[in-house]
Amino acid sequence: xxxxxxxxxxxxxxxxxxxxxxxxxxxxxxxxxxxxxxxxxxxxxxxxxxxxxxxxxxxxxxxxxxxxxxxxxxxxxxxxxxxxxxxxxxxxxxxxxxxxxxxxxxxxxxxxxxxxxxxxxxxxxxxxxxxxxxxxxxxxxxxxxxxxxxxxxxxxxxxxxxxxxxxxxxxxxxxxxxxxxxxxxxxxxxxxxxxxxxxxxxxxxxxxxxxxxxxxxxxxxxxxxxxxxxxxxxxxxxxxxxxxxxxxxxxxxxxxxxxxxxxxxxxxxxxxxxxxxxxxxxxxxxxxxxxxxxxxxxxxxxxxxxxxxxxxxxxxxxxxxxxxxxxxxxxxxxxxxxxxxxxxxxxxxxxxxxxxxxxxxxxxxxxxxxxxxxxxxxxxxxxxxxxxxxxxxxxxxxxxxxxxxxxxxxxxxxxxxxxxxxxxxxxxxxxxxxxxxxxxxxxxxxxxxxxxxxxxxxxx
Amino acid sequence: xxxxxxxxxxxxxxxxxxxxxxxxxxxxxxxxxxxxxxxxxxxxxxxxxxxxxxxxxxxxxxxxxxxxxxxxxxxxxxxxxxxxxxxxxxxxxxxxxxxxxxxxxxxxxxxxxxxxxxxxxxxxxxxxxxxxxxxxxxxxxxxxxxxxxxxxxxxxxxxxxxxxxxxxxxxxxxxxxxxxxxxxxxxxxxxxxxxxxxxxxxxxxxxxxxxxxxxxxxxxxxxxxxxxxxxxxxxxxxxxxxxxxxxxxxxxxxxxxxxxxxxxxxxxxxxxxxxxxxxxxxxxxxxxxxxxxxxxxxxxxxxxxxxxxxxxxxxxxxxxxxxxxxxxxxxxxxxxxxxxxxxxxxxxxxxxxxxxxxxxxxxxxxxxxxxxxxxxxxxxxxxxxxxxxxxxxxxxxxxxxxxxxxxxxxxxxxxxxxxxxxxxxxxxxxxxxxxxxxxxxxxxxxxxxxxxxxxxxxxxxxxxxxxxxxxxxxxxxxxxxxxxxxxxxxxxxxxxxxxxxxxxxxxxxxxxxxxxxxxxxxxxxxxxxxxxxxxxxx
Numbered sequence: 001x002x003x004x005x006x007x008x009x010x011x012x013x014x015x016x017x018x019x020x021x022x023x024x025x026x027x028x029x030x031x032x033x034x035x036x037x038x039x040x041x042x043x044x045x046x047x048x049x050x051x052x053x054x055x056x057x058x059x060x061x062x063x064x065x066x067x068x069x070x071x072x073x074x075x076x077x078x079x080x081x082x083x084x085x086x087x088x089x090x091x092x093x094x095x096x097x098x099x100x101x102x103x104x105x106x107x108x109x110x111x112x113x114x115x116x117x118x119x120x121x122x123x124x125x126x127x128x129x130x131x132x133x134x135x136x137x138x139x140x141x142x143x144x145x146x147x148x149x150x151x152x153x154x155x156x157x158x159x160x161x162x163x164x165x166x167x168x169x170x171x172x173x174x175x176x177x178x179x180x181x182x183x184x185x186x187x188x189x190x191x192x193x194x195x196x197x198x199x200x201x202x203x204x205x206x207x208x209x210x211x212x213x214x215x216x217x218x219x220x221x222x223x224x225x226x227x228x229x230x231x232x233x234x235x236x237x238x239x240x241x242x243x244x245x246x247x248x249x250x251x252x253x254x255x256x257x258x259x260x261x262x263x264x265x266x267x268x269x270x271x272x273x274x275x276x277x278x279x280x281x282x283x284x285x286x287x288x289x290x291x292x293x294x295x296x297x298x299x300x301x302x303x304x305x306x307x308x309x310x311x312x313x314x315x316x317x318x319x320x321x322x323x324x325x326x327x328x329x330x331x332x333x334x335x336x337x338x339x340x341x342x343x344x345x346x347x348x349x350x351x352x353x354x355x356x357x358x359x360x361x362x363x364x365x366x367x368x369x370x371x372x373x374x375x376x377x378x379x380x381x382x383x384x385x386x387x388x389x390x391x392x393x394x395x396x397x398x399x400x401x402x403x404x405x406x407x408x409x410x411x412x413x414x415x416x417x418x419x420x421x422x423x424x425x426x427x428x429x430x431x432x433x434x435x436x437x438x439x440x441x442x443x444x445x446x447x448x449x450x451x452x453x454x455x456x457x458x459x460x
Numbered sequence: 461x462x463x464x465x466x467x468x469x470x471x472x473x474x475x476x477x478x479x480x481x482x483x484x485x486x487x488x489x490x491x492x493x494x495x496x497x498x499x500x501x502x503x504x505x506x507x508x509x510x511x512x513x514x515x516x517x518x519x520x521x522x523x524x525x526x527x528x529x530x531x532x533x534x535x536x537x538x539x540x541x542x543x544x545x546x547x548x549x550x551x552x553x554x555x556x557x558x559x560x561x562x563x564x565x566x567x568x569x570x571x572x573x574x575x576x577x578x579x580x581x582x583x584x585x586x587x588x589x590x591x592x593x594x595x596x597x598x599x600x601x602x603x604x605x606x607x608x609x610x611x612x613x614x615x616x617x618x619x620x621x622x623x624x625x626x627x628x629x630x631x632x633x634x635x636x637x638x639x640x641x642x643x644x645x646x647x648x649x650x651x652x653x654x655x656x657x658x659x660x661x662x663x664x665x666x667x668x669x670x671x672x673x674x675x676x677x678x679x680x681x682x683x684x685x686x687x688x689x690x691x692x693x694x695x696x697x698x699x700x701x702x703x704x705x706x707x708x709x710x711x712x713x714x715x716x717x718x719x720x721x722x723x724x725x726x727x728x729x730x731x732x733x734x735x736x737x738x739x740x741x742x743x744x745x746x747x748x749x750x751x752x753x754x755x756x757x758x759x760x761x762x763x764x765x766x767x768x769x770x771x772x773x774x775x776x777x778x779x780x781x782x783x784x785x786x787x788x789x790x791x792x793x794x795x796x797x798x799x800x801x802x803x804x805x806x807x808x809x810x811x812x813x814x815x816x817x818x819x820x821x822x823x824x825x826x827x828x829x830x831x832x833x834x835x836x837x838x839x840x841x842x843x844x845x846x847x848x849x850x851x852x853x854x855x856x857x858x859x860x861x862x863x864x865x866x867x868x869x870x871x872x873x874x875x876x877x878x879x880x881x882x883x884x885x886x887x888x889x890x891x892x893x894x895x896x897x898x899x900x901x902x903x904x905x906x907x908x909x910x911x912x913x914x915x916x917x918x919x920x921x922x923x924x925x926x927x928x929x930x931x932x933x934x935x936x937x938x939x940x941x942x943x944x945x946x947x948x949x950x951x952x953x954x955x956x957x958x959x960x961x962x963x964x965x966x967x968x969x970x971x972x973x974x975x976x977x978x979x980x981x982x983x984x985x986x987x988x989x990x991x992x993x994x995x996x997x998x
Contacts, residue, residue, distance in 0.1 A: 084604035087618030091731035100615065104624065109587045124734025138735040142623035146615035156577050156602035188546045195785065205560075207546045274559060281545040283560040296785075309968050311883060313709070316786040336713050338547060338661075341785045343704070349496055350518045350661060351785045352710035370710035372786035373852060374880045380969040386954040397969070403852070403880035404783075447882070 025219040027183065027276070029208060031334060032227030035183035037216070039176040045166035049076065054160040058180035059213025066160060070174035072167035079161045085154035091121045093151040101127070101136075102144040182212025183276075185223050187335030188283065189356075192348060193294060193318060195341065200294040200320060202328055204287030206268060207335070208276065216276045225333035225358055226265035246301065246315075246368060248354065253362025255324055257331055266331050266358075289328050294320040298408055299368065300377040304416020305394070311378040311401060313371035314410050316352070323362040332359040339369050374403035375410060375444065382453075390459050393424070398452040402444035412440045412452060421458040428452065482533040482645065485525065487656070489538065492522040493701035495798050496789075497667045497690045499855070501712045505875030507857040508666040510803060513693045515666030516542075516712070520659040525553070527648045534644045540694045542663030543642065550644060552656035558645040565636040568723020572630055573603045582629040583610060600628070606727035621730035664693040667705045669808055669856030671876060673839075673887060675816075677863060682839070683812040684849070686856070688779055688790060691803035698798040703806075705779075707854035708787035708878060778807045781852065788852050811848050816841045820945040822897045826929060826952060826989055832898040835935075835945060837889040843879050853879040858887060894938040895945065895977070902986070903930040914959035914988055928958075933985040937977040947973040947985070960987035 023041040030036075037058060052068075063080030083089065095118050103112040116127040116134075125136035125145075137143050160176075185208035192201045206223055210216070260267040270284055298314040318339060321327030334357050340348040352369025359365065383395040402408050419435030430438040444450040500514035508515070519540055527534065534553075545562035565571060583596045598612035608619035610628075620626050667690035674683045688705055692698070779790040792806050820835040839860070843849045853876060860872045874888040905928045937943050949957060949971045957964055957971045962985050965972045977983045 085602035085609050086605045086607035087609060087621055087729065088607060088731045090609055090616065090618060102622075104622075107589060109589055109592075121731060123732045125731055135734070135736055137623060137733065140623065144617060144622040144624065146617055148615055150601060150609070150611075150616055154602075156604055190549055193785070203549075205546075272558065277561075277563060277565070279563065279565040281562040281564070283546070283548070285557065298786075307969055310877065313878070336546070343784055343789055344782050347494060347520065347702075348659070349704070349706065349784055349789065350498070350710070351787060353713055354711055355713045368711060369785075370787070371708055371878075373708040373788050373878055374786065376880060376883070378968070382966075382969045384953050392953075401880065401882065403882060449882075 023217075025216050026222070027216055027219045028222045028224060029183050029185050030224045030227050030229075031184065031186060032229050033181045033184045034227065034229060035180055035212075037176075037178055037180055041174060041176075042171050043070065043174045044171045045070075045073065045164070045169060047166050047169045049163065049165050052162045052164060054162070054176060055155070055157060056214065057160050057176070057178065058182060059157060060180050060182040061158070061160065062179045062181070063160065065179040066162075066176065067178070068162050068164070068174060068176050070164075071172050073172070073174070074165045074167075076163040076165060079163070080158065081153050081155060081161060082158040083153050083155075084158070085150060085156055088121075089154055090147060090150070091118065091125055091145075093154065094118045094147060095121055099148075100146040101129070102146065104142040104144070106141060180212055183210050184208065187286075187333040189287075189332075189335060189337040190340065191294075191318075191337055192340045192342075193296070193351075195296070197291075198293060198295065199291045200318070201290045202287065202292065202337075203285065203289075204330075204332070205283045206270075206286050206333075207281060207283050209281045210276045210278055213278055215278045218273050218275055220273050221270040221276070223268040223270070223333075224262060224265045225268065225331070246299070246366075248356055248365060248367055249359055249363050250366050251364040253322055253360040253364075255360070255362035257324070257329075257361045259331055266333065268333065287328070287330055289330070292320055292328055293326060294318055298372055298375050298410040299413065300379075300398075300410055301413045301415060302377075302379045302396075302398070304414070305381055306379055307381040308379055311376035311399070313373065314375045314377055315368040316370055316372045317366055317368050319364060319366040321362070321364050322359055327362070329361070331361050332356055332363075332365075334358045337367060339367075375408055376401050377410065377412060387457070392458050394456045394458065396454050396456065398440075398442070398454075400442055400444045400450045400452065402446065402448060402450075404446060406446050408444050410442050410444060412442055414438050414454070414456075417456070417458075421456050424455045424457050426452075426454040430454070482531045483528050484535065485527055485532045486535045486537060487523040487525045487658075490521040490523050491655070493698045494520040494704070495665075495692075495698050495701045496704040496706055497665045498706050498710060499668060500666055501709055503668075503855070504709070505855045505857070505877045507668045507670055508689060508691055508803075510691055510693075513664055513666035513691055516544075516661055516663050517665035517692075518659060519662055519698065520657055522655060522657050524653065525656055526653045527554075527646065527651060529648060529651045531558070531645065531647045534646055536642045536644075536658055538696060539642055539658070539660065540662035540664070540696045541639075542665075542694050543640075544661045544663065545642070547661040548642065549659045550656055551659075552654055553644070553646055554648050554652055554654065556647040556649075558647060561643050561645070562640060563636065563643075564640045566640055566723055567636050567638045569726045570603070570724040571636055573600065573608065573628070573726055575636070576600050576628070576630055577603055581610070581631075583612065584627050584629055586625045588625065595629070603726075605729065607729040608726065618728075618730060619726075620728040662694065666691055669707075669854045669876070670805070671853075671856060671858035673858055673860045674868060675839075675860065675862045675871070676813075679816075679818060679862075681813050681815050682841075682860075683810075684814055685810045686808040686853075687805040688792075688808045689803060689805050689856075690798070692798050693801055695800050697800045697802075700795045701798055703792040703796050703798060705790045705792075706784060706787050707790065707852065710787065778809060788854065790854075808854075809851060814841055814848050817944070820892060820895045820943055821948075822935075822945065823948045823950055824897075824899060824931070824933065825950045826931070826955060829901070830899055832896050834891040834893045835895040835897055837892040837895075839887040839889060841885045843881055843883050843885050849885070850881055852881060853885070860887060860889065895943060896936045896938075897947070898934040898936075900932040900934070901929065902932045904928075905930075914961060914986065917957075917959060917964065920956070920958050927991040929989040929991075931987050931989065933987075934982055935975065935977055935985065936982040937980060940979050942976055942978045945975050945977060947975065949973075949987075951989070952991070955989050955991050957987050958990040961985065962987075 026038040028036040066078055098115055098117055101114050101116045114129055116129045119128050120126040127134045127136055185206055188205045188207045190203045268286055297317045299317050300314040322332055336353050336355050338353040339351045341351050343349050354367035378399040380397045382397045385393040387393050398412050400410055415437045417436050428440055430440050433439050440452055442450050442452050496518040498515050525534055548560055577600050580599055583598050585594045596612045598610050600610050602609045669686050670689050671686040690705055777793045779792055782789050816839045819838055819840055821838055822835045841847050855878045856876055858874055858876050861868045862871050872889045879885055962973055965974055
C-alpha cells in the first residue's frame with residue numbers, strides 16, 4: 001500500500017529545466033481546517049544557483065511553513081509571490097516602459113499603430129506618444145494596448161519559488177512540505193435504530209472537504225482526529241456559572257483499542273490513494289457495526305425557577321456504548337450522528353441527529369435527537385416562601401403526561417441548585433447528580449399522567 | 461459484536477490508476493421515489509414561509525445501476541439541489557464502495573475561464589461597423605481578481621480594455637459539469653446489475669398544518685378541519701413519489717455547509733480608466749456595477765426566494781398517521797408529484813361538534829400601574845375522543861371562522877403548537893374590547909395594624925408584615941350575555957394574596973380568580989396582598 005505511483009503531476013515549471021516530474025502527495029488532514037501537505041517529486045537540477053517554481057501548491061498555502069528538502073541542495077531563499085497578473089497590475093508595472101497602441105477608426109475599422117511610453121497609471125493612464133501627452137481612451141474611442149512581456153513577479157495564481165544552489169547537476173527526489181487551511185474533515189455516522197429489539201446498526205463515514213482552491217491528485221491521505229491549533233478548542237474561562245449543554249458522554253471510556261495514535265490523536269489512514277478535487281466533499285467508510293444494544297429514554301431539564309403555562313416536550317434520548325464488549329468497539333472521531341428508524345412500511349426515516357465529540361472506546365453515549373411529541377412535562381413553581389432573612393422555600397410541581405400506549409420513564413432534572421439548595425421534601429427519591437442538579441426517574445403510565453413534587457430550601 | 465470495520469481492499473492498485481481507468485456509469489433515472497418532509501426545526505407554531513423554506517426532507521430514490529467489472533465512477537443525476545452531501549446513504553450496491561464524492565464546482569463563465577488558464581484559446585473580435593469577425597489564436601495568462609490577461613502572437617493584451625467587442629471561444633469539454641454532481645467510486649469483481657437505494661437529506665422543503673375552525677351559531681362548539689401544506693423550493697421535481705410528513709421537533713446540528721461555488725460572470729476588470737472629463741463613460745459604470753456584484757454569494761434561501769408558482773390542492777383523502785419513534789408520521793394516501801417550486805395541500809382531518817368554552821383572561825400585576833385594558837378571549841377544548849378529537853394535532857396556523865348572515869367570516873388567525881392527545885387545546889382569539897379590566901391600587905400600607913378590613917382566607921397564617929397592598933379590580937362586560945373571566949395574579953417573590961372578597965383558586969402555580977360577569981354589568985373585585993418578611997413562628 002505504500003508503493004509509490006508513477007502519476008504525472010500537474011505542472012512543475014523549472015525555468016531552463018523542463019523535466020516531467022514524478023510526483024507523490026501525502027496529505028495529513030486535521031479536524032480544525034488545517035492540513036499538512038508533503039509533496040514529493042523528482043526535480044532535475046543544474047549545478048549552481050537556480051530558481052524553482054511551484055505553481056500547483058495549495059492556493060491557501062501558509063508560506064511561512066514551507067520547507068523544501070532535497071539531497072545535495074542548499075536553499076538560498078524562499079519567496080511566495082502573491083502579486084497577481086491583472087490588467088491593472090500589468091499597466092502599473094509598465095510605467096516608464098514602451099507599449100504598442102493600436103487605434104481603431106470606428107467608422108472604417110482602419111488601424112493605426114504607434115509606440116507609446118506609459119507615464120502614469122494613477123486613476124487613469126497617461127501616455128507619451130512622440131512629443132504629445134495623451135490620456136488613454138479619453139475620447140472613448142477603441143484603443144488596444146499591447147505589452148511585450150509579462151513582468152517577472154506577476155502570475156495568474158500565487159506561486160511559491162525557491163532559490164537553491166545545486167551541488168551537482170542531475171535528477172533528485174525533493175520533498176516540499178507546508179501547512180494549508182482549506183482542507184478539513186469530520187465524521188458522519190448513520191445509526192439505524194430498531195425499536196423492537198432495542199438495537200442499533202452504526203456506519204461511520206469520514207467526510208473530508210477541500211475548499212483550498214487546489215486539487216490533490218492521487219494523494220496518500222491520513223486523517224488525524226484532533227486539531228493541533230492551540231486555540232481551536234479552548235473555551236474562555238468564566239468564573240460564573242453557565243448553562244451547560246447536556247453531556248453527551250456521561251461515562252468516558254477507558255479502553256485503548258488498536259487504532260494508531262499520534263500523541264493524543266487517533267489516526268485514520270485511508271486505505272487507498274485518492275484524488276481530492278477542489279470544492280469536493282468526499283466520504284470514505286471507516287466503521288460498520290451491527291446489532292449494538294441501545295436504550296431509548298426521555299429527559300427533561302428545568303432551569304431554576306422556570307415555570308410554564310404549557311406543557312413542554314421531553315427530549316428523546318438514545319444511549320449506547322462504544323465499548324468493545326456490547327458496544328461499537330471503536331473510538332469515535334467527532335462528528336454528527338444521524339438516527340434513522342423504520343416506519344410501518346419498513347422504510348428508514350430520519351428521526352434526528354446529534355453532534356458527538358471525540359469519544360474514547362468504552363464510553364457511554366447519551367444523545368438527544370429531538371422532542372417527544374407525546375411525552376410532556378409542565379414545570380410549575382407552586383409556591384415561594386421566605387423562611388428567614390436568607391432562606392427561601394420553593395415548592396415545585398412537575399406535571400408529566402404520556403399519550404403513548406406504553407409506560408415511559410422520564411428523567412426530570414432540576415438544575416440551578418448550585419450546591420447550597422437542599423431538598424426538604426419530595427414525592428419520590430431523587431438522585432443528586434451534582435451539586436447543581438437533582439434527578440428523578442418518574443414513571444408515567446401509558447396514556448396517563450404523573451405528578452412530581454419537591455420542596456427546595458435555598459439561601460442567598 | 462466486534463466491530464466489522466470495513467477495511468477497504470488494500471490491494472496494490474492505486475485508486476488513481478483505477479480512477480483513470482474507471483468506467484463512467486450513470487445510474488438510471490429513479491424507478492421509485494419517496495419524500496419525507498420535516499418542519500423547520502426552529503418553528504414551534506405558525507405556517508410555512510414560501511419565500512424561505514427552512515425545513516428539510518429525506519429523499520429516497522430507487523435506481524437501477526449496471527456496473528461493468530472493475531472500478532466504476534457511478535454518477536447519480538437529478539438529485540435535489542439542496543442535497544446535504546454528508547447525509548448520503550447508498551444501499552444495495554455490491555460491497556466495495558471506495559468513496560462517495562460530491563463536486564460542487566459548477567460550470568459558469570468564470571469557472572470556464574479558470575479552467576482555460578494556460579491553455580490555447582481563440583480570441584474573437586468583431587468589427588462594430590462591418591460585423592466582420594477576426595479570430596486570433598492565443599492563450600489566457602491570468603484571470604486573477606476579475607481581470608483577464610491574454611497573449612497572442614502580437615504581444616500581451618487585456619480583455620475588453622480596448623473598447624472593442626472581444627470574447628473567447630472555448631473548446632467543448634472545458635470546465636466542470638453544469639450542476640453539482642454526486643458520484644460513487646465502486647469496485648465490482650464482475651459486471652452486475654443491481655437496484656440501489658440512494659437516500660439523502662435535502663434543504664428547501666417545509667410543511668405545516670393549516671387548521672380552520674368554524675364556530676357554531678351558539679358559540680358552544682366548533683368544526684375543525686386541517687390541511688397538511690407542504691412545499692418544495694428545490695429546482696428538482698419528485699414525480700409520483702410516496703410522500704410523508706413528520707411532526708415533532710427533530711434535532712439538527714448547525715453544521716458547516718459543504719463548499720459551494722455559484723459561479724460568476726467574466727468581469728474583465730481593466731486598468732484605471734480615468735479621463736479628463738468628469739462625466740464617467742457608460743462603459744466604466746458597467747465595470748463598476750460588475751465589480752459590486754463580485755464576491756457576492758447568493759445564499760441558497762435567496763435562490764429559493766422566487767415565489768412558488770402554484771398551489772395544488774389535491775382531492776380530499778386524509779393522510780394516515782403512524783408513530784415513528786417519538787414523532788408522528790403522516791402518509792399521503794396516494795403517490796403524488798412533489799413538483800419544483802410548488803406547495804401542495806393534503807387533508808389532515810375533519811372533525812365537527814367539538815365542544816368549546818369561551819373564557820376571557822387577564823393577568824394582573826401587583827407592581828405595574830396599568831390603566832384600563834381589554835381582556836383576551838380564548839376558546840378552550842381538550843383533545844379527547846369524547847370531544848370528537850383525540851388525535852395528535854401537529855403545530856401550525858389556525859384560522860377561526862364564524863357564521864354571519866349566511867356567510868363564513870374570518871375572526872382570527874393564530875398559532876397552534878404540537879398538541880398530544882388529552883392536552884388542552886387553546887385558541888387565542890385576541891383582545892375583546894367589550895370586556896374591560898381596570899386596576900386601581902387602592903391603598904398601600906406599611907403598617908400592619910391597619911388594613912384588616914376583609915375576612916381572612918382559610919389556610920392563611922398571618923406573618924409579621926412589612927407591607928400590604930389593597931387592589932380594586934373593575935371588570936365591565938358590555939356583551940349581551942354573561943361571561944366567564946379568569947384573572948391571574950402575577951406575584952413577586954414572597955408575596956401572597958391574603959384577603960379577597962371573591963373565592964381564589966390556582967392555576968399553574970399562580971393565584972386565579974374565576975368570575976362570572978353578568979351581561980352589561982360591572983363587577984368589582986377587591987383583594988389584599990401581603991409581602992412576607994420573617995415568619996413569627998420561626
